[in-house]
Every structure is written in structure tokens, then in C-alpha cells.
Amino acid sequence: MAKGRQVKKALLKAGWVRVRQSGSHVHLRRDGRLETFSYHDGVELGTTQLRFVAKKFDMSLEELKRLPGGGVQVEEVAAQTRIPVEFFYDEEAQNWGFVVDTPSVVGGGDATLDAAMQHAAEAIAFALEGSRPAAVTAADRRVEYLPVVVG
Helix, strand or coil, X not given: CEEHHHHHHHHHHCCXXXXXXXXXXXXXXXXXXXXXXXXXXXXXXXXXXXXXXXXXXXXXXXXXXXXXXXXXXXXXXXEEEEEEEEEEEECCCCEEEEEECCCCEEEEEECCHHHHHHHHHHHHHHHHHCCCCCCCCCCCEEXXXXXXXXX
């Protein structure tokens, strides 16, 4: 992660010139092009936000990191969250299945709920690389919130 002021300083070193500023909105110009950088100085920007900034200012994240004066130091972090997963037991097939609304994932065929939970976590991780909590309507259905680490 990097502070807004570090990123702004790196952009200025890359040849962008401050035209004007209104609060946290800094208007920068280079080669006749005007762009706005709108992060407060003390705000932390993660890798995803830094990629968007780099793209907006016509550079890669790596270029942004390597700018004169040390560029932007990025601390790699992982985010952790919990995603609702609806598990259901299929009496006819006699196995467990699951549905994840966001990201859209459906799967199953697992003999036990524990195996279905592991399979769901793997499927979610796969979907996140490239909602709504479901209502529990029957004794053979339940919603679990699985921890997911991204990054």
C-alpha cells in the first residue's frame, strides 16, 4: 500500500504538472493532457487502486513503483472476507451441492458437507482469480459464511 501523497509526488516526478487543486482533487497536466488525481494525502492506496492510477496516467504499476526518488512503495497485502454459500443435500443423488451468488459459482457432487465446503472454497478462489444470502427453506439446506483470502 502507498499513501496518496507518495503517489502524487511520484506523478509529479514523472513529468505531470499541477495545474490547480481543490481539496483532494489535484488537476495534473502533461503533454497537453489533463487528468485528475483525487486521493487525500493520508489515504492508503492498495495494489488495485494503484493499478487504476497507473493506467489513468499511462504507465504500468511497475513503472509507477520505479519512478525517480524511489517511486511508490507497495506493500503486498491480502484481503480476507466471508462469502455466503448455500449448501443443499440432494436426496436423489445422495450428495451435497453448493451455490455461490457472487462470484457466480455452482458445484457439488461431494459425499459430505465438509468436502462440499472445501470444494466451494476452491471454486470461489478459482472464480476470483480470472449478494444475497440465500434463505434457508428446508432442513437439508443451510448457508455458511466461508472465509476467503484474496491476494
